[in-house]
Amino acid sequence: MTDRTRLLNRLPRAYRDRLMPLAREVSFPQDSRIFEEGDRADCFWIIRTGTVTLDVRVSDRARLPVDPLGPGDLLGWSWLFPPYEWDFGAEAFSPVRAYEFDGSSVRALCDIEPALGVALLHGVAEVMAHRLKAARVKLVEAHQAHRITGYV
Numbered sequence: 106m107t108d109r110t111r112l113l114n115r116l117p118r119a120y121r122d123r124l125m126p127l128a129r130e131v132s133f134p135q136d137s138r139i140f141e142e143g144d145r146a147d148c149f150w151i152i153r154t155g156t157v158t159l160d161v162r163v164s165d166r167a168r169l170p171v172d173p174l175g176p177g178d179l180l181g182w183s184w185l186f187p188p189y190e191w192d193f194g195a196e197a198f199s200p201v202r203a204y205e206f207d208g209s210s211v212r213a214l215c216d217i218e219p220a221l222g223v224a225l226l227h228g229v230a231e232v233m234a235h236r237l238k239a240a241r242v243k244l245v246e247a248h249q250a251h252r253i254t255g256y257v
Contacts, residue, residue, distance in 0.1 A: 111177040113151055115228040120221045127211060128204035133157075133197040139180070142194045146183035147208050152176055155201030159193045161240055168194060171240040179232050184208030193240070 113121055131150070133139055140146070142162050156175050160168040171193065174180055180203065183191045189208070215222030 112179040112225075112228045112232060114177065115231070116221075116224055120218075120224055123214065123218065123221060124206070124211070124225075125204075127206050127214065131203055131205045133201040133203070135197055135200050137197045139195040139197060139201075140191045142191050144191050146181060146189045146191045148205055149179060149181035149184050149208060149211075150203040150205050152178050152180055153202045153204060155203075156198040157201055158196050158198045159236065159240075160196065161193055161244070163244075169243055171243045172236055173198065179229065182229050182233055182236075185212070185226070185229060193236075 113124075116124070128151075130153075133155075139150075139157065142160075152174055154176055156173055157178075157180055158170045159172040159174060159180075160170045163169045174195075180195060181191070183189060185208065211225070215225060
């Protein structure tokens with residue numbers, strides 16, 4: 106990820122200062138599932154240390170990794186949009202430490218401070234665009250690999 110897609114770097118300092126008191130520090134052990142595609146999305150994280158792999162379910166038992174995330178990256182956007190369900194799954198590739206934000210508290214702050222909400226939405230939208238492009242590339246690559254080997 107580039108600095109442009111790191112959410113906290115995109116926000117003006119005054120907005121970061123309003124947002125950070127809502128954060129709590131959490132950790133995830135290596136190989137733990139952080140969330141599953143389709144489950145309820147009620148929070149998001151900014152990764153402090155470690156690596157998380159985003160994945161998409163391609164069958165009942167198979168997941169395709171689509172994007173590795175590291176320090177400074179946003180993990181989760183589905184808390185922002187109804188029906189508040191995860192669009193991807195996520196797994197800790199290594200031990201992870203992160204700031205966790207409650208989605209409803211952040212949405213309430215955005216309602217009180219619309220300019221902060223607009224800045225946050227722009228930042229999340231840029232991250233979404235990057236992630237969706239990465240997912241599309243991985244899915245096309247996987248499809249082409251199966252066509253070449255005769256599975257499709």
